[in-house]
Amino acid sequence: MYKYFISIFMLFVLVDGFSQQQKDSLKPKTKDSIIYKTKYGLRLGVDLSKPILDAVNADYSGLEIVADYRIKKNLYIAVEIGFEEQTTKEFRVTNSTAKGNYARLGINYNVFKNWLDMNNEIYVGYRYGFAMFEQTLNSYTPNVSDADNSNYFLAQENLNSQTTTDLNAHWSELIIGFKVEVANNLFMGFSGSYKILMAVKDPNNFKTLYAPGFNRIFSTNTGFGFNYTISYQIPFLKK
Numbered sequence: 001m002y003k004y005f006i007s008i009f010m011l012f013v014l015v016d017g018f019s020q021q022q023k024d025s026l027k028p029k030t031k032d033s034i035i036y037k038t039k040y041g042l043r044l045g046v047d048l049s050k051p052i053l054d055a056v057n058a059d060y061s062g063l064e065i066v067a068d069y070r071i072k073k074n075l076y077i078a079v080e081i082g083f084e085e086q087t088t089k090e091f092r093v094t095n096s097t098a099k100g101n102y103a104r105l106g107i108n109y110n111v112f113k114n115w116l117d118m119n120n121e122i123y124v125g126y127r128y129g130f131a132m133f134e135q136t137l138n139s140y141t142p143n144v145s146d147a148d149n150s151n152y153f154l155a156q157e158n159l160n161s162q163t164t165t166d167l168n169a170h171w172s173e174l175i176i177g178f179k180v181e182v183a184n185n186l187f188m189g190f191s192g193s194y195k196i197l198m199a200v201k202d203p204n205n206f207k208t209l210y211a212p213g214f215n216r217i218f219s220t221n222t223g224f225g226f227n228y229t230i231s232y233q234i235p236f237l238k239k
Helices: 003-024 051-057
Strands: 040-048 060-070 075-090 094-108 121-140 143-145 152-154 163-181 186-201 222-238
Touching: 040 051, 040 186, 051 060, 051 222, 060 222, 075 121, 094 163, 121 186, 163 222
Parallel strands: none
Antiparallel strands: 040 060, 040 222, 060 075, 075 094, 094 121, 121 163, 143 152, 163 186, 186 222
């Protein structure tokens, strides 16, 4: 009798063990993985091209502060604020100086897929830019003609300067650039932009030749720009 009960008990143990193995084999297998979190925070820096240009060009001075803030994995809010003073010389005709402040506001989208915990960028972006400035006509040489208007020649140079204030300009920019983390939270970057002038206020009887932040204004109302930046990120969180 005891052998009979022992045999039945062993049978139940074997069946239960077999059913447990079957259940374990049907459970979905999970892979061990490591999740690398990326840093979110405010990044502040300067455009190094401005002091370099200031050092090599006596007709220019300027400073630009750059900043961006990461709002999503690949999306950044970006802003550049600066000051420029540029003297523009048209050969033997005009000499004028534009001086004022500007700002550019927009977004950057990172199209680069980083490895592991890298934090580099190759991005495309858009900016809306505006400037408030004054322009001084330092000197000019008018064209005059003879009695029958058959010949034109340059008259004597006029050195009486004229300053017009409360000028402004508005434009759009399409941007492509990159940023590389060269040390912990320290970034070097370069970008180029294509600018389209939307509106500009000209002085009376003269044309605005240079707008701070936009650069030289040509007849096509388009232009190009670039910057070379160094910036530091203040990380607020990781996710």
